[in-house]
Amino acid sequence: MWFQASSGLLLLLLSPCLAVQFREPPAPTRQSTRTPVEGWIDVRLNHFMASDTQTFKMRYYYNDEFAADNIVIVVGGEWQITPGYLTGGLAYELAEKSRAALFYTEHRFYGLTRPFEDTSLPGLAYLTVDQALADLAQFIEYVKSDNFENGRYRNAKVALEGCSYAGSMVTWMRLAYPHLVDAAFSDSGPLYAQEDFPEYLEVITEAIRSQGSEECLTSIQQGMERVVELLGTTNGANQVSQMFRTCSPIDASNALDVATFFWYGITETFAYLVQYARPGQIAQACAALNNNTVSDPAQRLADWITSRPTTQPCVKSKYSDEVTNHRNTSFDSSDATSKSSFPSSRNVYRTKHFARIT
Ligand SMILES: *[C@@H]1O[C@H](CO)[C@@H](O)[C@H](O)[C@H]1NC(C)=O
Numbered sequence: 001m002w003f004q005a006s007s008g009l010l011l012l013l014l015s016p017c018l019a020v021q022f023r024e025p026p027a028p029t030r031q032s033t034r035t036p037v038e039g040w041i042d043v044r045l046n047h048f049m050a051s052d053t054q055t056f057k058m059r060y061y062y063n064d065e066f067a068a069d070n071i072v073i074v075v076g077g078e079w080q081i082t083p084g085y086l087t088g089g090l091a092y093e094l095a096e097k098s099r100a101a102l103f104y105t106e107h108r109f110y111g112l113t114r115p116f117e118d119t120s121l122p123g124l125a126y127l128t129v130d131q132a133l134a135d136l137a138q139f140i141e142y143v144k145s146d147n148f149e150n151g152r153y154r155n156a157k158v159a160l161e162g163c164s165y166a167g168s169m170v171t172w173m174r175l176a177y178p179h180l181v182d183a184a185f186s187d188s189g190p191l192y193a194q195e196d197f198p199e200y201l202e203v204i205t206e207a208i209r210s211q212g213s214e215e216c217l218t219s220i221q222q223g224m225e226r227v228v229e230l231l232g233t234t235n236g237a238n239q240v241s242q243m244f245r246t247c248s249p250i251d252a253s254n255a256l257d258v259a260t261f262f263w264y265g266i267t268e269t270f271a272y273l274v275q276y277a278r279p280g281q282i283a284q285a286c287a288a289l290n291n292n293t294v295s296d297p298a299q300r301l302a303d304w305i306t307s308r309p310t311t312q313p314c315v316k317s318k319y320s321d322e323v324t325n326h327r328n329t330s331f332d333s334s335d336a337t338s339k340s341s342f343p344s345s346r347n348v349y350r351t352k353h354f355a356r357i358t
């Protein structure tokens with residue numbers, strides 16, 4: 001078969017891919033015995049300025065286990081790539097069915113694909129969707145050229161698969177470079193840019209309702225109402241800080257500190273639960289959230305929140321500390337990727353994440 005849907009686009013609504021965070025979704029179960037090969041190509045820093053000949057090294061992984069005629073490329077998004085996506089899962093199965101070579105590309109400014117020494121501001125001018133799509137176009141042209149394994153893929157059909165932001169990218173690739181991209185599989189690609197995006201948490205809520213219970217949502221709601229009430233007084237705010245083990249006491253008079261607590265303590269914790277859930281894990285969380293041996297709903301919520309891997313060792317609650325962390329221009333700083341935020345094309349992709357504040 002070749003992809004019957006090659007003139008259309010397959011859009012799925014919900015997958016582990018609807019990212020709020022800047023890490024690769026967990027790799028699929030391994031099916032291949034092959035170890036993908038790491039490769040690098042020189043790509044142009046600025047695809048839209050003919051006189052600018054600077055390049056940087058873009059990383060990719062490659063598995064030619066099924067390679068005959070075609071190419072499937074897993075498109076990396078705002079994360080560091082790992083070989084696991086080329087040894088099992090959707091793209092691997094697509095490659096098997098279509099006798100395709102399998103590649104995984106790393107997005108500029110993420111992982112080890114670093115156009116500059118650091119992430120200081122002038123360099124971030126090159127972190128745009130359009131440049132990243134042009135990187136992919138250059139990559140496809142290279143793999144189909146005689147310079148790659150003697151032109152082995154000269155006549156290949158090319159399918160892209162991507163999720164979340166990379167799901168949007170593959171859609172845009174098919175539209176912008178139809179001569180290079182025959183099919184695009186967009187998994188949870190947020191195509192409709194929106195500044196305030198409540199629909200994200202609505203999906204999280206629905207998942208908790210359908211895989212947990214209505215009671216679970218009620219319990220969370222009661223816990224949240226109690227937390228909001230407690231944050232109304234200094235004593236109450238101290239209580240919340242202790243219950244949720246915040247890294248420093250919440251200053252309830254500082255709206256940005258309160259927002260920081262809600263983001264790292266509550267929103268991200270539930271987002272992680274649903275986004276990366278394996279079967280049974282949401283029900284398990286709800287068993288704790290519904291724990292009727294703990295009568296205070298805020299305490300119940302806090303017990304569960306503080307047991308989660310993403311809230312260790314403490315819940316961040318000081319906005320100014322986060323601004324400092326996000327100003328660190330080292331690629332190796334823990335917030336390097338979230339600082340870069342989503343690449344912005346005319347700024348539509350700036351999210352609620354802490355964008356660089358100057
Ligand atoms: C319910 O809370 C009690 C007391 O904190 C605890 O021992 C128990 O493990 C909890 N049960 C669940 C399902 O979390």
Ligand SMILES: *[C@@H]1O[C@H](CO)[C@@H](O)[C@H](O)[C@H]1NC(C)=O
Nearest residue numbers: 325328329330331332333334
């Ligand atoms: C920035 O992050 C790097 C890597 O984690 C760290 O070594 C460095 O000390 C940080 N710089 C500052 C100014 O905090």
